[in-house]
Amino acid sequence: MAKSILSDDLIHEAPCAFLVTDLRGTVSYANKTLSDWLGWELGDLVSVSKLHSLFDPASRLYFETQIFPKILLDGQVKAISCSLQAKDSNSVIPVLLNAKLRKLADQNAGEIHFALFDASERTSFERQLLEAKSEAEELAAIVRHSPDGILRCDSSGLPRRMNPAAVMMMGLESAEPPQKKVSDLIEMTGERKDWFDYALNRLSENAGHVRFETSDDRGRFFEISVAQIDQTENPYASNEYSIILTDISGRVKVQNRLNLLVEELNHRVRNIFANVSGLVRLSLRGDKLKTDREKLLGRLDSLSNSHNLVTANLWKPTELSELIVPVIAQASDNQQISFDGPDVKVGSNQFKALSMAFHELTTNARKYGALSVSGGQVEITWSLSGNDNRNLHIRWCERGGPPVVTPQRTGFGTIMLKQMLSAEFDGDISMNYARDGLEFDCTGRLRSD
Missing domain, CATH: 3.30.450.20 (PAS domain)
Structure with a gap:
């Protein structure tokens, strides 16, 4: 029972x-x-x-x-x-x-x-296996049909597996892994001839992944990406590496043509500035017009220099600190130019406006302000604010110069400075003629051109 x-x-x-x-x-x-x-x-x-x-x-x-x-x-x-x-x-x-x-x-x-x-x-579990299988098959199809050469190598540089694009790039007849180092199959020129060893040396410094560009002796340009394959599930396995070879020859050729066009365009613009400067010299001859002539030529030179900078950067945003270089160049050895601020990239139009503003401020400081006497100082600071960190505040402060007197009339340079900056920054421009030295403030929004 x-x-x-x-x-x-x-x-x-x-x-x-x-x-x-x-x-x-x-x-x-x-x-x-x-x-x-x-x-x-x-x-x-x-x-x-x-x-x-x-x-x-x-x-x-x-x-x-x-x-x-x-x-x-x-x-x-x-x-x-x-x-x-x-x-x-x-x-x-x-x-x-x-x-x-x-x-x-x-x-x-x-x-x-x-x-x-x-x-x-x-x-x-079966569903997860099917999803993993489907994902693996999708990734395999991507690798198989990718125009980039994708291969897997051991620590000595011998290929273990490769896709058809890699086979073609290396001039092999089949996907059978050759007993030859990958950097010998695609030989690069210059100091990166043994580019695989170069990549391994860089991997330890870059958290297991490096990317660099180089060229071979056939005139092809490559972007090479090397990453160490994670084998934490098998700690006893030897190190293996994933390599992606991207042929960027077409991109490099286009970039070279673009650089030539930019250089030609910049050359022609410089010629225009030179011709305009020549016309100014011819048109404003005589001692009575000397002061006006020098002011106008200085402004043209400032505009030309700022144009050269933004052209060298292909009209991409330029570091704001580049504006300090011509200021320092015009100060004497016993004068101090101090500046401080975060890294800020300024669009080409805003950069040129600031360049003209700094030219006017520097010229004024050399004639009447802190840069006109020994021991004068100019402090230039800038900062960012706002939720998106796009509000820019620039301050120019002079100390140690002659006592400042508020001008009886507003000169052309001051009018131009305020109008250009107001138009480009949609902000506030102020000039305080404090007795200790001129104080200039510009507040506005950074924007892309």
Whole structure:
């Protein structure tokens, strides 16, 4: 008797579901595990008219048309994937169904024993495997059809695997890994001839990844990216490296042509400035016009110099600190120019406006302000503010010069300075003629041209 009770407990509390039906599929027995899965009362499961009603719609059709007829024909099925549906919800439980037909003494009677195993974790794992396989196949297709040469090398530089583009770049006849160092298969010129060893030396300094440009003896230009492959899952494996070879010959040729065009354009602009300066000298001759002539030529020179700077940067934003160089050049040895501020890139139009402003301020300081006497000082500072760090404040402060007197009239240089900066920075421009020295402030927004 004890054995029978133990057996009933084992079946009812088993980690899998058990049930029994007659040959028409009517449920005659179910264990507690199945009732817990589906949310049925144990006694109610037995009153279910047909087993197929416990499946979700898709599995129900599969059971009626394929599984149940096969049980009746072959006497059993094993590990069939299908899904049960809970009684009071839309949730489904993936299971592996096993069944065996037992004939009774009366050959027209019998019963079918079912064992159902919860396959939720297995289904999730299989889904992850399929997703990983799909992702791996997608990445493999990308690598296979990439125009860049992609290969994997060991620590000695011997290729292990490579895509068709790498095979073509290295002039190989097949993708069979050659017993030759990769830097010997694509020989570069100059100090990076052995570019693989160069990359390995740089890897330790750049967190396992380096990128650089070089060229081979055939006039091809390459961007080479080398990264150490993460093998933390196999700590005993030898180091291997991923290499991407990008042929940038076309880009380099376009860049060279662009540089030539820029240089030609800059040459012509400089000629225009030179011609204008020549016209100024011819038109404003005589001692009476000397002062006006020098002012105008100085402004033209400042504009020309700022143009050269932004052209050298291909009209990309230029470091604001470049504006300090001509100021320092015009100060005497015993004068101090101090400056302080963060790294700031200024667009070409705003840079030229600031360059003209600094020219006017420097000229004024040399004639009347701090740079006109020994020991005079000019302090130039700038800062950024705002949520996006795009609000710029520049301050020019003179000390140690002659006492400052507010001018009776506003000169052309001051008018030009304020108008240019106001137009370019959409901000506030102020000039305070403090007795200790001129104070100039410019506040506005940085913007791209």
